[in-house]
Amino acid sequence: QVQLAESGGGLVQPGGSLRLSCTAPLSMFSTYRMGWYRQAPGEGRELVATITDRYNTNYADSVKGRFTISRDNTKKSVYLQMNSLQPEDTAVYLCNAQFPIGPVNYWGQGTQVTVSS
Numbered sequence: 001q002v003q004l005a006e007s008g009g010g011l012v013q014p015g016g017s018l019r020l021s022c023t024a025p026l027s028m029f030s031t032y033r034m035g036w037y038r039q040a041p042g043e044g045r046e047l048v049a050t051i052t053d054r055y056n057t058n059y060a061d062s063v064k065g066r067f068t069i070s071r072d073n074t075k076k077s078v079y080l081q082m083n084s085l086q087p088e089d090t091a092v093y094l095c096n097a098q099f100p101i102g103p104v105n106y107w108g109q110g111t112q113v114t115v116s117s
Contacts, residue, residue: 002024002025002026002097002106003025003106003108003109004022004023004024004095004096004097004106004107004108004109005022005023005024005095005108005109006020006021006022006093006094006095006108006109006110006111007020007021007022007111008020008021008111009093009111009112009113010112010113010114011114011115011116012085012113012114012115013115013116013117014085014086014087014115014116014117015084015085016085016115017081017082017083017084017085018082018085018113019079019080019081019082020036020079020080020082020093020095020111020113021077021078021079022034022036022077022078022079022095022108023075023076023077024076024077024078024095024097024106025076026076026097026106028099029073029076029097030053030073031053031099031100032053032097032098032099032100033050033051033052033053033097033098033100034050034051034069034071034078034095034096034097034098035047035048035049035050035051035069035078035095035096035097035098036048036049036050036069036078036080036093036094036095036096037093037094037096038089038091038092038093038094038113039091039092039094039110040090040091040092043091045094046060047060048060048063048067048069048080048093049063049067049068049069049080050069051069051070051071051078053100055071057069062088063082063089066082066083066084066085067080067081067082067083068080068081068083069081078095080093082113085113085115086115087115087116088115089113089115090113090114090115090116091113092110092111092112092113093110093111093112093113094107094108094109094110095107095108096108
């Protein structure tokens with residue numbers, strides 16, 4: 001079973017920044033659509049951002065202009081740069097890898113992001 005590994009979460013003050021990283025030991029990593037999702041306590045899982053094999057990106061309206069997703073295929077990694085963080089960004093952030101064909105789909109365990117003064 002493939003395990004994605006997230007890192008970079010933590011406690012940050014409102015207005016601060018964090019950079020999340022996710023490594024995905026997948027063969028053909030470059031073909032996967034990679035994404036970040038988040039889940040706050042008592043809430044459902046919501047999409048934050050995705051990046052395709054062609055580097056096309058998509059963002060939730062709530063993070064547009066503040067968050068940036070990127071990938072490095074040589075390192076089999078995807079990143080989420082988060083700026084101007086707000087308390088409502090507090091959640092567990094999960095990395096996702098979606099193969100372009102079929103239902104192949106992998107998740108990480110998540111990394112906690114807490115925005116609080």
